Amino acid sequence: MKYAKVYFDDVNVGDELPPLVKGPIQQIQLTRYAGASGDFNPIHQDEEFARAAGMGGVFAHGMLSMGFVGQAVSDWSGAGTVRKLGVRFAALVRLKDVVTCRGRVVGKSSKDDVNLVDLEVWAENQRGEKVVTGRATVALPSR
Amino acid sequence: MPTEINKSLIGKEYPPYAVTVERGKIKEFARALGDANPLHVDDRVGAASEWGDVIAPPTFAITFRDETADSAAFLRELGTDISRLLHGEQEFEIFRPLQPGQTYLCRAKIVDIYEKTGRSGPMAFVVRETTIADRSNEIVATMRGVTVVRL
Numbered sequence: 001m002k003y004a005k006v007y008f009d010d011v012n013v014g015d016e017l018p019p020l021v022k023g024p025i026q027q028i029q030l031t032r033y034a035g036a037s038g039d040f041n042p043i044h045q046d047e048e049f050a051r052a053a054g055m056g057g058v059f060a061h062g063m064l065s066m067g068f069v070g071q072a073v074s075d076w077s078g079a080g081t082v083r084k085l086g087v088r089f090a091a092l093v094r095l096k097d098v099v100t101c102r103g104r105v106v107g108k109s110s111k112d113d114v115n116l117v118d119l120e121v122w123a124e125n126q127r128g129e130k131v132v133t134g135r136a137t138v139a140l141p142s143r
Numbered sequence: 144m145p146t147e148i149n150k151s152l153i154g155k156e157y158p159p160y161a162v163t164v165e166r167g168k169i170k171e172f173a174r175a176l177g178d179a180n181p182l183h184v185d186d187r188v189g190a191a192s193e194w195g196d197v198i199a200p201p202t203f204a205i206t207f208r209d210e211t212a213d214s215a216a217f218l219r220e221l222g223t224d225i226s227r228l229l230h231g232e233q234e235f236e237i238f239r240p241l242q243p244g245q246t247y248l249c250r251a252k253i254v255d256i257y258e259k260t261g262r263s264g265p266m267a268f269v270v271r272e273t274t275i276a277d278r279s280n281e282i283v284a285t286m287r288g289v290t291v292v293r294l
Contacts, residue, residue, distance in 0.1 A: 003180065022177060029175070036168075036175035038209045041225050053226035054293075062230035063205050067176040070201040079182035079240075080194060082201040086234035086287075 006077055008108070008115035008140040017103035017119070020072035024096045025060055033064045060093040065132045069121050072101035077138040083116065087134030091125070098126040103136065115140050146294045148267040149222045150256050157251045162207050166243035169199045172206060198240035204275055204284050205233070207249050221269065223292045231268060231289035239283045241275075247283065248276045254287075258294070267292040 030044045039061055042049040050058045066087050074082055093099055100123065107118035116137055123132040166186075173183035181188035182198055189197030208214075218224055241247065255270040268289055275284040 029177075033175045036172040036206070038206050041228065043226060043228075049226065063202060063233065064176070066233055067172075067178070067200065067202045071176055071178040071180075074178075074180065074201060079180045079200075080192075080198050082235075082237055084234070084236050085201050086232070088232045089230050 002075060003078070006140055008110070008117065008142045010143075011105055011108065011117050011140065013105050013107060015105040017072055017076045017101075017121075020068060020075060020101040021098065022068045022101070023098040025064075025093060025099065027058065027095060030058070030060055030064070030095075033061055033067075037061065037063060039063065055092075058095060060095075060097075062089040062132070065089070065093055065099055065123050066134075068099055069101045069103075069123050069132055069134065069136075072103060072123075073119065073121060073136050073138060076103070077117070077140060081138040081140060082136060083139050084137040085121075085134065086136075087121070087132045089131070090133050091129055091131045093125065093131050097131075099123050099131065100125075101132075106135075110142075115142050146227065146267075146292070147222055148256060148258070148269075148292060148294070149220060152221060152253045152269075153256050155253045159248050159250045160210060161246055161248050162210050163246040164199065164241055164243050166197070168206065169197055169203065169241075169243055172203050173200050176200065194240060194242065196242050196244075198242055201235060201237060202233075203241055204235060204237075204273075204286050205288075207247070207273065207275065208286075208288070210249070221292070223267075227293045229291040229293065231291040232287075233289070234287045236285045237283070239277075241284065246278060248280070250274050250276075263293065265294040267294055 103119045103121040106120050119136040170184045251273040258267045272287045
């Protein structure tokens with residue numbers, strides 16, 4: 001069930017997050033994300049500008065893919081549980097790409113009544129190429 | 144001729160700036176991601192939650208980055224323009240979710256600038272850290288971004 005509550009006690013190293021599939025990426029989503037985020041770099045909107053810049057055409061904001069990864073994590077762990085999220089943008093996401101976000105539990109720790117779960121997270125395109133790689137930490141309740 | 148990046152900006156701290164989070168902006172951001180979690184978009188669910196109101200998605204603080212509206216001046220100072228930029232890395236640490244109606248004080252600093260030659264040629268990496276504090280000056284989140292400038 002989506003948005004089910006996850007308890008620290010029930011999480012094990014090696015557990016995988018349910019994959020979150022986004023796309024195919026359309027121009028309208030990049031325009032919408034520009035408005036929502038305030039990042040109006042024309043390289044994400046204007047095909048001619050992006051080609052002239054030597055980028056071979058429009059590509060998605062890295063932060064859009066990172067936002068997808070954040071959602072993949074919080075869909076699983078619950079909104080408001082994400083303590084850390086850090087990524088490297090490994091490859092460009094182009095129009096029509098399908099982005100699948102994934103994650104895996106790599107560590108658990110408890111200190112001062114705070115229960116933390118460390119995750120390896122990434123997003124890949126339809127060819128299985130990683131476009132985002134990173135780590136996340138969530139704080140979970142215990143039973 | 145390759146661009147010269149202004150490395151004298153290393154260590155530069157920008158004047159603190161305040162951002163008040165609008166309710167609609169959180170929802171707009173969540174919807175732009177396609178994230179329909181009711182804790183982001185439904186006021187009633189937010190009000191009934193432990194947070195007492197809706198909360199922002201984990202990457203929402205990025206909307207504070209260009210809030211000063213002088214990003215063009217920053218690029219000029221750096222010695223480049225927007226067509227040369229790529230986003231290299233991004234990190235957030237969140238101590239408390241950002242919420243509507245709250246005013247946050249942001250302090251940004253250039254912590255490093257270095258050059259490297261990658262597959263697509265010479266590049267400069269500009270590392271910027273921002274702390275986000277609430278009205279009582281308690282830090283609620285930090286972000287660290289690496290902007291790549293294609294030289």
